[in-house]
Amino acid sequence: MIRISGLHKAFSGTAVLGGVDASVEDGKIVALLGASGSGKSTLLRCLNGLETFDRGSVEIGGFSLQPGSHDPGVLQAVRGQVGMVFQEFHLFSHLTVLDNVTLAPRIVRGTGRAKAEAHAHELLSQVGLAERAHAMPRQLSGGQKQRVAIARALAQGVRVLLLDEPTSALDPELREEVREVLRRVARGAHDPSGAALTILLVTHEHALAHELADEIWTPAAGQIVSKSEPKKH
């Protein structure tokens, strides 16, 4: 369950979020679909504490975030429950694919190397990169990097996944492989036998949003102006 109440955020006097109220139930997929500058990325970043906010509150993963700077302990706890995928991947360039995926489980969760690696191999085969576990990020294509980033975000067994324009930095011909992985992750989220995974997807790809999401939010002028059912094809 994610509950956003009266969220206000301004950057040097310019309001970006002007009182956002919204909530997402566990296991649901929400797509924020809108033009750039509509504050959708900022909203996403407020949810895991990458940005602070001025007013309102956020409840996420069983924790509550308040305005102003966050307590490091709360922040770490939230981030243990909330994974994030960035537009520009941000893989750690000094680590292999495998080490990128196992870093957080090992040093944040204290998972043993063997166990963390076994789980990482599993995740990598889910994103179709079982063969590239020992490659360095610089040896991967953009699409492959983003698939590693998705595996990395899921590695701690998170309950919420925040996807910030996951396909926008990719050449059109590389987007499909990432979409395919997102479809698989979304099916997992909808799989009643698995643990519920709540997904917030920021995108301006209409087709992707309508294909994956249970609900489409359209932000504009710092508010979510409409919440609608996706048009399934």
Add this chain to the structure above:
Amino acid sequence: MTQASAANAANTDGATEPNFVARTGARLAWYAALRVRAWTLSRLARLARLARLARLVVVAIVLLVPRAAHADWAEVRAHGELGWGGDLQGGEPYVYESPTQPGVLVGFEVDIAQALARELGVRAKFHQNDWSNLIPSLERGDFDVILNGLEDTPARRSRLRLSRPYFVYGETLAVRPGSALRALADLGGHRIGTLNQTVAQELLSAHHAEVVLYEGQQEPYLDLAHGRIEGVLLDHVIAARYGCPLPELRCLSKDLARGTYVVAIRPTEAELATRVDAALSHLIQSGELRAILEHWKLWDSRQDELSARDTVATAAAQAASVASASSGVAAPAAGIAKRALSGAQLALFFQGALLTIFISVCAFGLALPLGIALAVVRSHAGPVARFFATAYVEVFRGTPVLLQLYVLYYGLSSVVRLGPIVAAVLGLGLNYAAYEAEVHRGALNALPRGQAEAAGSLGLSRVQVLWHVLLPQSVRIALPALTNDFVALLKDSSLVSVITVVELTKRMTIVAVEARDWVVPGLLCASLYFAMSFPLSRLSLWLERRYQST
């Protein structure tokens, strides 16, 4: 020192210097050691280009600018000026700046130089020159005579024209109370300090003492008082002023040896030499020399020997005879021809190179972690810690490392008594830490912000983000600059000779003076530095290529 060499190089004339080419080689070796120190990646290439350009300009100056011919007596008379070389660092009472009138030179040698010039019918003009290099500078024609506590030795006599003595000195041994050291024969195996290129140095090596060399007169006595050495052997004039008054020290009343100060003139200038001798004789006979020495409270029974010059027993002759009697010890420089480097000297060279590497590696081992810590504090800590880190960087980067070494070794010696090598490592390490801090701060800032965000969004704490994600990447970015700084440190380590460490460059200057040859020792020294730094330069390039391709 490099600046002085550059100025001197401009005076070198190929036409009148038979070994001009060879000397130029030695000079070039110096310039090859021009240090390039860069603290940001972007400045690296620019600085390297500048250094190359500077080197070209220096070479061009050396090759193109003709030097005025050696001043002989006719020239001295025509100019109405007798140029005399000395070192103000020698201090009171030789030649030093008046404490009440800055810029005015005083001292008994100033008075003697003026009297001498007056006898010759010209003015005296002082030329400041590093004391241990007075002889090479005289030979190069920077001035006409040396008049600065230069002792009469057979070696110097075979190389230069030396006047009759103008002063008789005794070698005085200063020790701490309770010391059993009484005579030269007692000094074998003991750590005894003295000045570089002195007769005392020769006496000490001839008697197998462990010689610790200093460049200034006060420093050996301070080290003796602080227990770093067991005795100081120097001229009584120096001992009486700088050593014996210290409450922690005792000076032996009996001279361990005796010698004379003389005026040195280039061997080609017979007429000037004759006239200087005649002038000195006149000053002695007329009593003017005695008046000068009495004015400076330097007249004592030793000076009775001045009027009977041939009977003066020189300490140097004694050193020479002791040395030649004991096999296995190199005799003090004697003979006319340049001497080939002995195997023992080569071994000392390699020892010096090893010490240079040891000091550089240890200093860098200190500078690197400290620099990284400072960079992290500057880019990630709170305002108070950041202020102190910034202050550290600015202070250590904004003051000369030479000064820092002096302060650390001599200035703080009443608080902490550091050994010379420890002080060298600490001084260079603390100084370079300031530069490393800037390199790493730049590298940390060069990382995309997304790296820290991605790591943070995975739940890593700030320390974990730094340790596992940011530093491993920033160190890779900084590596080319680091290897470059290490090469600079390797060469800067020659500065620690001021705190008595005999590393590679110091060893070169000592051997060069002993062997009367700057070319072979200079080239050997340069090639050793090159052998140490070239692989590092290649490593730097390789690392740059490897990490820039990512």
